[in-house]
Amino acid sequence: MFDFCSSMTDEQDARARELIERAAAKWPLRILHVLSDAGAPLRFSRLMERVEGISQKMLTQTLRTLERDGLIIRTLYPEVPPRVEYELTPLGRDLLMQVAALWRWIVEHLDDFDARKAVKLTTARA
Amino acid sequence: MFDFCSSMTDEQDARARELIERAAAKWPLRILHVLSDAGAPLRFSRLMERVEGISQKMLTQTLRTLERDGLIIRTLYPEVPPRVEYELTPLGRDLLMQVAALWRWIVEHLDDFDARKAVKLTTARA
DNA sequence: ATCTATACACACCTTGAGGTAACTGACGTG
C-alpha cells in the first residue's frame, strides 16, 4: 500500500532492518546520543560516566559494534596510562540526525501513544 | 552539540527512547511493515504466514504491545470459528512513515556502513 | 460421534544477553 520499500531488494531490506534494529537499541542509541551531545571525542571513562547504568563490559562491546558499523571511530593513543578516544564518524552523525527526526516526531506525538482512545467497542476482549 | 533534544524534558526523552526502542525492534517493525504492505486488515493467521519465522506466542504478544501503544487496532468478530482482524491506526501509519524515511536513508547509504574504510591508522588495535 | 478451523492461553524449557567481579600490562610516583 505505502510501498515504502518498493525499490529495495530483499537483501537491502534485510540489511537495513538489521542496522535499524541494532542502532535503535538501548545502549547504541544512548552512546551515539552522548557522543553527539559532547561534540568532541570522549574517552572510555567519560563515556562510562555519561551513559548512566551501562556496565564496562557492555560499553566496550557496544563500542566495538558501533565501530564495525562505521558509526564511530576509536583512536588509541599509545601512552601510559593508555588513552582511547571515541568520536562519531560523519556517517554516525548523519544517522543520528535521521534518528533524531524520528525522535522529535515521537516526542511531538507522545500524547497519542499509549492511546486506549483508539479502542473500538468491538475490540473489547472476552 | 547537535542538541537535538534541547526542547525535551528528561521524561519525554526517556519515553520517546523507549518507544523508539520498542517499535524498532525485530517483530514490531516487521508486523507494522506487513500490515502496511497489505493495506487492509489482516487476520491473525494471515499475519502468521506473512511475518516469516515468528512464533504464535510472539505474534500475540507483540500484537498486544502494539495495540497498547496505539499503533494497531484489534477487532474481534464474534463468529465461530472466531475472526480477529488487525489494522494500523493512523498513528501507526504515521509512525511507520517516519521510520520508513530513516529506512530509506539507510538503504541509500548501505555502502557506507560496514565501513572499515573509516579506520584510522592510529586505531589499529594491539 | 468425530473432525476441523480459529485464535489464542498456558506450562515448560533452552538460550543468550547482560551483570559482577577479578585480573592484566605498562609506566610514573612515593
Place this chain on the structure above:
DNA sequence: CACGTCAGTTACCTCAAGGTGTGTATAGAT
C-alpha cells in the same frame, strides 16, 4: 617495592526473552 591509573579482558552467573508443544471453546460439516 608497592601503588595507582586506564582501558580493557575473562570467567562466572543470573534472568528474562522467546521457542515448543499442548489445551480450549464453539459450531458446522461428515
